[in-house]
Amino acid sequence: MTRVPHPRHPYLGHASPIPFAHRGGTADGLENTAAAFRRAAATGYRYFETDVHTTADGKLVAFHDPTLDRVTDSRGRIADLPWSEVGRARVAGKEPLPLFEDLLEEFPEARWNVDIKAEGALAPLVDLVRRTAAWDRVCVGSFSESRVSRAHRLAGPRLATSYGVRGVLGLRLRSLGIPAAVRVGAVCAQVPESQNGIKVVDRHFVREAHARGLQVHVWTVNDADRMAALLDLGVDGIMTDHLETLRTVLTDRGVWF
Template identity: 35%
Template sequence: MLAHRGLAVSAPENSLLAFQHAVELGIDHVETDVHASRDGHAIVAHDDDLSRVGGVAARVDALTAAQLSRVDLGGGHHVPTLVEALDAFPETRFNIDLKSEAAIAPTVEAIRVTGAEHRVLLTSFSEQRRREALRLLPGVATSASGPRFAAALLASVVRATPLVRRALRGLHAVQIPERAIGLRTATPSRIRAFHAAGVEVHVWTINDPADMSRLLALGVDGIVTDRADLALAVIAERS
């Protein structure tokens, strides 16, 4: 299970407390997002501005890391840097979505200075961002960008196995919604095709226990969820 922005039931999303709540439950994979601050630090945040999570009408890239550290997300919890998050949870695996081109270099630097290369997976909807991150950090795990997955999905429609494999070559996972470009993504035949191409299948964002159980029964390898607590109960019941 991948805890989507941590476990934010009683903590601000993408905060150190949200990650802590997930880790304390026994979750060892968390999903998060990264932007760049004005002074070039990798900042853990989903949105490009702070209006929704912090009540501040300012863009993340318009503030320094020090200024961002003073934004109260609730209960005194702040907007963390990626270095803080990786340092705070040294045994946890981080699935990191690169939200902007400016975030690439500081994210790579944060991973390097914390020695986290072996426990991160970098992803982006942008193939250009994914490729640039991989160029700077050779060998790091990555999942399919939007264009790469679209090509694989369309190839799976006509059961063109070699084309599915070509579209997913060099990747470690596809991380997908249940529907994309008007097609169901997590059917038994498509899951088999993606597995045959050598990638794991992670489906997002699944919060209903019945849906979690159904997808696990189909053979998906991971569920990205806001409710890691419910997901653990589903796994316990299935086992």
Template identity: 40%
Template sequence: MSIEPQVAALAHRGFSLDGHENTLRAFRAAADLGFVWVETDVNTTSDGVVLAFHDPTLDRVTNTSGDISDVPWSDLDDVRIGGTEPLSTLGELLRALPEQHFNIDVKDESSVEALPQVIADEGAVDRVRVTSFSENRRRRALASIERLTGKRPLTSAGTVGAAGLTILSKIARVTDRTSPKIATVIWSAMTKLWASKVAEFDTVQLPVTYDLSLPGGFKLPVSVVNQKFVEVAHRLGIAVHVWTINDAPEMRRLLDLGVDGLVTDRGDILAQVLADRGQWPPRSASSRV
């Protein structure tokens, strides 16, 4: 009997139909569904405590307001997400959920310094993937983690790397008619050119389409994740994760396309889609995914 390839299923900020994102309850709910990987973000308080929290401010999801970077952790005891759930530090989550793997998006400058120490203190380098839209933050955070632990965690590309791979996939539509090796040569040249600014990555995490801003406020949707993109990424040994996919037909379409992972708010739906395909529960937190 053949075994279906493993898919990285990532519970986006945990799993909570009530919108209690990035809470211990949401992450435990994802674990209860069978998720090995959960996705979170980090912002850091004024006294250096790393929180699992997406926004730079408390305004959107809590019962108070203000910038996280302006407040010490001791002043956040009474803050509740959705009015009921306390804030969680990343260290608390790593200790409370020792079997979970965390895909961590570095959102602010303070976390570049604070996050690596948490990962080192908790001995968690082998169960995290570190990323950031800011290539500068991602590169420096990775360097600090490696300096503190002697290891480099899994990492997905920042904006520069993802854009470079997207452009290459467009070029490959033409060059592959002559030889698939041409795109590989171009990629080698690109990565050498940006080597001092862009840290190596094993994964790209990106949306299906990207809205390109044009003069006059117009938006042009640009296809990112398509058959050629996935093919080129795999040719280069790079895994493709797509966010944030919440409906079953789109999940199935992307899985049929060959993507390696899906990030979702609807862990219940993704678990069922993968179960129907014989790909649930996950067998392991494979380094490939």
């Protein structure tokens, strides 16, 4: 098992493996709500994963889907609606959608892994991190490599970023001995254990990432045996919906923080 000896960004200044509360923990159906993040904090989590979209009037909302339809009692695309309407929606009919700025304020000790779900959210997120000086508290990711690259160019090395799909593919190819380009400047690779039936995370992948000074964070893992197997490979973080399960696995290994 290998580890990255000196994380290249203060965001990663935690003895790995890092437990991430994916969308705050979704087991109770209240994903990406302040209530979910409060529960995660009460359970002992300090690293939270969330997603951001912008409303028609430029408010940065912590929410996964482009529309309100799946998990709220309202309908419509967030990008097409003003905050006055989005703010009335209730997740599972109970909890409001939070503004990401409010989450940063309410949880001053938390560190946030933020998936930019739409192009329009990129500049507002970077502006918010700059305005609140939250450089050490936010890591930006996206499936779009170009989007996360633009975030890095806008903010510079103060902003922690992970790889998008193209960067992960390049890293995976290199781990198999196949020449491939990978973006300079990322601090971690955040990946599924497998994708479309193809293995992503194995010892070769973890070793290649660590050789480049990158941490490996795996999403979204809810089974205790899979968590244990990934930790045995040397991954540096696990994102989960099942907060108690991951806490138990890490506690049993003596690495819960």
